[in-house]
Amino acid sequence: SQTIHQWPATLVQPVGSPLSLECTVEGTSNPNLYWYRQAAGRGLQLLFYSVGIGQISSEVPQNLSASRPQDRQFILSSKKLLLSDSGFYLCAWSVGGAFYGYTFGSGTRLTVV
Amino acid sequence: AQKVTQAQTEISVVEKEDVTLDCVYETRDTTYYLFWYKQPPSGELVFLIRRNSFDEQNEISGRYSWNFQKSTSSFNFTITASQVVDSAVYFCALKSQAGTALIFGKGTTLSVSS
Numbered sequence A: 001s002q003t004i005h006q007w008p009a010t011l012v013q014p015v016g017s018p019l020s021l022e023c024t025v026e027g028t029s030n031p032n033l034y035w036y037r038q039a040a041g042r043g044l045q046l047l048f049y050s051v052g053i054g055q056i057s058s059e060v061p062q063n064l065s066a067s068r069p070q071d072r073q074f075i076l077s078s079k080k081l082l083l084s085d086s087g088f089y090l091c092a093w094s095v096g097g098a099f100y101g102y103t104f105g106s107g108t109r110l111t112v113v
Numbered sequence B: 001a002q003k004v005t006q007a008q009t010e011i012s013v014v015e016k017e018d019v020t021l022d023c024v025y026e027t028r029d030t031t032y033y034l035f036w037y038k039q040p041p042s043g044e045l046v047f048l049i050r051r052n053s054f055d056e057q058n059e060i061s062g063r064y065s066w067n068f069q070k071s072t073s074s075f076n077f078t079i080t081a082s083q084v085v086d087s088a089v090y091f092c093a094l095k096s097q098a099g100t101a102l103i104f105g106k107g108t109t110l111s112v113s114s
Helices: none
Strands: A003-007 A010-013 A019-026 A032-038 A044-052 A055-058 A065-070 A073-078 A087-094 A108-112 B003-005 B010-014 B019-021 B024-026 B032-039 B046-052 B059-061 B064-069 B074-079 B088-096 B108-113
Touching: A003 A087, A010 A019, A019 A032, A019 A087, A019 A108, A032 A073, A044 A065, A044 A073, A055 A065, A073 A087, B003 B088, B010 B019, B019 B108, B024 B074, B032 B074, B046 B059, B046 B064, B046 B074, B074 B088
Parallel strands: A010 A108, B010 B108
Antiparallel strands: A003 A019, A019 A073, A032 A044, A032 A087, A044 A055, A065 A073, A087 A108, B003 B024, B019 B074, B032 B046, B032 B088, B059 B064, B064 B074, B088 B108
C-alpha cells in the first residue's frame, strides 16, 4: 500500500535561518507531488508541484523553493525564513488523471520566531 | 479561473443536530472533480468523497450525505445527527480535467458540543 511520510511534525525556527522539510512516498512510482501551505485561519494554498524528477512548478512567488532529487522525494527549502513563512505545511501525492484525489501527509507546523 | 467558496467560516451545533456545510465552485471546464476533506485537530487531511461533473447522483455514507447540483454549482455536505467527533475543519476542493492541482476553499470549522 502507498504511504506518505513527512517530517518533522513541528519546527520552531528563528527569522533568517534556513529551512528544509522533507516528504517521501512509498508504494508507488512516478507520483505527482505537491506542497501546500495553510496559514492560520486560512485555506490551503498550493506552493509547488512536481510531475517528475527535477521538474518543479511554482504557483506563487515565495521565499521558498522546492526540489525533487528522487522520484519519491520532495523537499521544501528556504535560505532565510521570514515571520510570514509560519504555517502548516502539507505534502501530498497523486497518480493518474484528475479523477484521483490527493493523499496528504501529516503536515509540519512551522513557527518562525 | 477556478474558485471554491465556502461561505460559512464557523458553525457550532449541539450533538444530534443535523448540519449542512455549503460549497460553491466556479470553473469553465466541462469535466471536473469535486472533493470534500476533513481536517481534525491533528492536522492531517482525511479524504471523504470524490464526485465527477457527470455524476449528479447524491450520495449517502452513514451519517454523511452530499448534494451535488450543477445548475447552482454547489456541492453541499450534510452531517446527520452530529457527534463531537465530527468537530473539525472541512474543506471542499475542485480539480478540473486539465488543471494541475486541487483548488481548495477556505474551509468551514465545525464545532459540535455535547
